[in-house]
Each structure stands twice: as C-alpha cells, then as structure tokens.
Amino acid sequence: MKTPERAAFDALPHPTVVVVGGGFAGLEFIKRLAGKPYKVILLDKNNYHCFQPLLYQVATGSLGADNIAHPFRRTVGPMPNVIYRMGEVLRVLPEENCVETDHGKVAYDHLVIATGTVTNFFGNQRIAHEAMQLKSINQALDIRSDFLQEFEAAVYLDDEHAQRQRLNFVIVGGGPSGVELAGALAEIRKTILKHEFREVENQRMQIHLIDSGDAVLGNFSPKAQQLSRAFLEELGVNVKLNTLVTDYDGKTVTFKDGSTLQSTTVIWTAGVKGAPVQGLEAALEERPARLRTDAFNRLEGCTNIYALGDVALDRSDPKWPKGHPQVAPVAIQQATHLAKNLLRKPGEAWVPFAYRDKGSMATIGRYKAVVDFGKLKFGGPIAWFLWLFVHLMSIVGFRSRVMVLTHWAWKYLSWKNTIRLIIRPYVRKEYKVAEPVGEKVG
Numbered sequence: 001m002k003t004p005e006r007a008a009f010d011a012l013p014h015p016t017v018v019v020v021g022g023g024f025a026g027l028e029f030i031k032r033l034a035g036k037p038y039k040v041i042l043l044d045k046n047n048y049h050c051f052q053p054l055l056y057q058v059a060t061g062s063l064g065a066d067n068i069a070h071p072f073r074r075t076v077g078p079m080p081n082v083i084y085r086m087g088e089v090l091r092v093l094p095e096e097n098c099v100e101t102d103h104g105k106v107a108y109d110h111l112v113i114a115t116g117t118v119t120n121f122f123g124n125q126r127i128a129h130e131a132m133q134l135k136s137i138n139q140a141l142d143i144r145s146d147f148l149q150e151f152e153a154a155v156y157l158d159d160e161h162a163q164r165q166r167l168n169f170v171i172v173g174g175g176p177s178g179v180e181l182a183g184a185l186a187e188i189r190k191t192i193l194k195h196e197f198r199e200v201e202n203q204r205m206q207i208h209l210i211d212s213g214d215a216v217l218g219n220f221s222p223k224a225q226q227l228s229r230a231f232l233e234e235l236g237v238n239v240k241l242n243t244l245v246t247d248y249d250g251k252t253v254t255f256k257d258g259s260t261l262q263s264t265t266v267i268w269t270a271g272v273k274g275a276p277v278q279g280l281e282a283a284l285e286e287r288p289a290r291l292r293t294d295a296f297n298r299l300e301g302c303t304n305i306y307a308l309g310d311v312a313l314d315r316s317d318p319k320w321p322k323g324h325p326q327v328a329p330v331a332i333q334q335a336t337h338l339a340k341n342l343l344r345k346p347g348e349a350w351v352p353f354a355y356r357d358k359g360s361m362a363t364i365g366r367y368k369a370v371v372d373f374g375k376l377k378f379g380g381p382i383a384w385f386l387w388l389f390v391h392l393m394s395i396v397g398f399r400s401r402v403m404v405l406t407h408w409a410w411k412y413l414s415w416k417n418t419i420r421l422i423i424r425p426y427v428r429k430e431y432k433v434a435e436p437v438g439e440k441v442g
C-alpha cells in the first residue's frame with residue numbers, strides 16, 4: 001500500500017522530469033523545480049551530494065567525509081513534488097522515453113543528464129590501475145589511508161632509499177586539485193610528520209607536482225600562476241613543468257624524456273572526461289566524452305533530453321567556442337537557466353544560456369591562495385580568507401557548514417589536523433594486463 005505522500009506524488013497531474021545525477025547541476029535543478037508544476041525524480045548512484053572542491057581536505061585528513069556530503073533524502077524531504085531513487089542509470093532508451101537503471105526502468109517526459117565526469121587517464125591502462133584518483137569520497141578516503149599507511153611503513157625502514165620511495169608523493173596535474181593537494185601534503189610534512197612521526201627524518205618526504213604545461217593553474221591569470229608556484233616552492237613542493245608522465249608501475253614513474261622517479265604513491269589529477277550514459281551516442285563528442293547541446297541545454301537531435309554541467313558541451317556561445325569550463329558555477333547556472341526555461345508559459349520563447357564568469361580561486365596552504373576576479377588578481381592572506389568564506393558558504397547543508405567551520409577553526413588555530421585514522425586500510429590490487437580501465441568514480 002502506498003503512503004499518502006507517495007499517492008499524492010503519483011496523483012500529481014504534471015509531466016515527469018527525470019534527473020540523472022545529483023551533483024552541482026542536478027541538485028540546483030531539483031531545488032528550482034521544487035513546488036513547481038513538474039513531478040521530479042532524482043536518480044543518483046550515491047545517496048548523497050558530494051562537494052568536490054573540498055575532496056582534497058578529506059584526502060588529507062582536514063575534514064571528515066560527512067562534512068562535505070549531504071544526503072539527498074534530507075534535501076528532497078520537504079519537496080512534495082520531488083522524489084529520490086538510489087540507482088545507477090545504465091542506459092537511456094530515447095525511443096521509449098525511459099531510462100534503465102540497475103533497479104529497473106523509469107519513464108520520463110523530460111530527461112536531464114547531469115552525470116559529471118570521471119578521471120581521464122588518456123587511455124593508459126596501467127596508470128589508471130596503479131595511480132590514485134580524487135573524484136569521489138571513496139577515493140579521497142583511499143588517499144587518506146594510503147599516506148598514513150606509508151608513514152607507518154616508513155617507520156619500520158632503516159634503508160634511506162626504501163624510506164624515500166615510500167615518502168615520495170607524486171601528484172600528476174597542476175590544476176586546482178593538484179595544487180591544493182600538494183599544498184596540503186606539504187603542510188602535513190611540516191606538522192604531522194615532523195611532530196608525530198619523530199623516527200622519520202621529515203625531509204625524506206618529498207612532494208612532486210608534475211604538469212605537462214609550462215605553468216601550474218593553466219586556466220588562471222599569469223599572476224595567479226606565478227604566485228601559486230612561488231607559494232608551492234616556499235612550502236617545499238618540487239614543481240616539475242613541461243614534463244609528461246608516460247608510465248607508472250606502482251613503484252616507478254617514467255617520464256617522456258626517459259627519466260624516472262621512485263614512488264609508491266602517485267595521485268592523478270591530470271584531467272577529466274565526461275561520464276555520459278549509454279544510449280545517447282548520437283550527441284556524443286568522443287574526445288572529451290561530453291554530450292553536445294544547443295544554447296537551451298537541449299541534446300543535439302532531441303526534443304525532451306537535456307544535459308547540464310561537466311558532461312554537457314555547448315559551443316553556441318562565441319565567448320566559449322570550445323564549450324564552457326568544467327566548474328561548479330557553470331553547472332549551477334545552467335541548472336537555474338534550464339529550470340527557468342521549463343517554467344515558461346506555453347508559447348513563450350526560451351532564452352539561450354549565457355555563462356557569467358565570476359572568476360576563479362585556489363588555495364595552496366595556510367594564508368596562501370590566489371584569486372582571479374575580472375581585472376582584480378591577487379594572492380596571500382586576504383585571498384585565503386576569501387577562499388575559506390566562499391567555500392564555506394557554498395557547502396550544502398547548515399550542519400555541514402557548522403562542522404566545517406569548527407574543523408577549520410580547530411585546525412588553523414591549533415596547527416593540528418584532526419583526522420588521522422586508518423579506518424578502512426587502502427589495499428592495492430594486482431595489475432592484470434587488459435583489465436578494464438579503472439576510470440569509474442567509486
């Protein structure tokens with residue numbers, strides 16, 4: 001028997017919108033349709049929204065996983081016209097107007113694809129297997145366990161070479177994720193390793209940040225690039241630019257020039273590619289694996305299927321001929337925009353999407369951050385406080401905001417990170433040739 005709430009939802013005389021993915025785009029979209037004349041079904045394989053910009057803080061023990069995740073059921077609870085179903089969408093069947101999930105079929109009148117991205121290893125299967133990723137909470141917790149396990153293992157080693165191999169942390173990709181992770185690991189060397197692992201010479205821990213381009217933070221202004229590199233080097237991070245990683249076997253990183261580096265931990269933040277679901281190949285742009293849309297977020301060749309956020313590729317804006325950047329503000333603005341268009345009266349013309357770029361920021365460690373806001377480009381403590389404020393205010397859920405603020409206050413006032421627990425040890429799996437590329441978000 002149906003609960004009265006479920007019966008009331010089923011009885012709504014509105015068209016059904018199925019939303020696949022509750023990331024920045026999907027979550028904003030359902031909020032905009034709450035209380036409006038649509039029946040909304042949110043499908044996500046996880047039961048929570050993940051605030052990806054702070055994943056690196058979970059990976060380095062500054063925040064707990066639950067501080068950056070918010071359960072969908074808490075969000076949709078007060079929304080009578082929105083329901084959530086946990087499940088992975090396996091394919092879309094456009095001719096039947098339904099999606100196939102691991103729990104069965106779900107029918108739609110309108111379909112919104114907001115599935116985000118997965119790590120891009122550019123086809124290198126061995127690196128995909130051996131390197132760690134930072135796209136999901138599971139992966140962040142793996143990194144946290146791994147670096148603590150490496151520290152614990154290093155304590156047992158007398159041989160300097162073996163110890164250095166354990167304590168060499170290699171981050172591939174000098175974008176915001178790589179830079180922020182490198183800065184946080186450098187602070188861990190200065191605090192945790194130095195004070196709590198006294199049997200290990202802390203300078204044996206080395207952090208290498210590798211990028212194939214000629215600057216870190218490739219999409220930022222030259223000023224932000226120079227400042228962030230200076231901040232990283234001040235913290236003792238080895239920044240290697242114009243350097244291409246060609247292989248990694250779990251112990252040795254190989255570069256294009258033939259040189260090598262010994263390391264048991266490589267974290268790959270060098271790129272992402274779209275995570276489209278099967279059945280939409282007609283609109284799929286293979287190389288970035290993104291779904292082509294028009295200026296109304298509508299999938300090429302479809303009348304009732306839309307794509308939002310990182311997975312969408314809209315080249316209609318002359319300011320963004322290669323498509324919009326894969327960042328949270330684009331996802332949020334597209335979601336707001338599509339909801340407004342769907343709520344227009346019949347016959348009213350739809351408005352094309354135009355992205356308002358409000359700037360970028362990245363933090364490199366305590367009191368160190370860079371900000372690009374239009375013509376305003378600066379770095380240092382003010383940028384850092386601004387970074388803290390913007391990220392705190394963007395986190396979903398009042399409880400999470402309070403928790404994050406408390407963690408940060410404790411961390412930054414006491415110089416002590418709080419979470420150094422290996423709850424779920426990270427276990428490396430043996431690499432078998434021709435196994436599927438491990439690019440799925442866990």
Ligand SMILES: Cc1cc2nc3c(=O)[nH]c(=O)nc-3n(C[C@H](O)[C@H](O)[C@H](O)COP(=O)(O)OP(=O)(O)OC[C@H]3O[C@@H](n4cnc5c(N)ncnc54)[C@H](O)[C@@H]3O)c2cc1C
Pocket residue numbers: 020021022023024025026043044045046048049050052053054055056087088089090114115116117134135176177275277308309310311326327328329331361
């Ligand atoms: C480490 C890191 C740091 C970042 N830092 C910043 C930053 O500082 N500033 C910034 O603006 N951007 C940042 N980004 C980028 C930003 O997080 C993305 O642009 C944003 O998350 C895109 O939102 P989205 O809704 O398109 O996808 P996502 O937020 O990735 O959400 C996709 C959702 O779809 C679900 N999903 C995927 N496939 C399926 C399926 N088949 N079935 C069911 N559910 C599915 C996933 O579980 C997920 O909930 C960062 C990203 C990472 C990884």
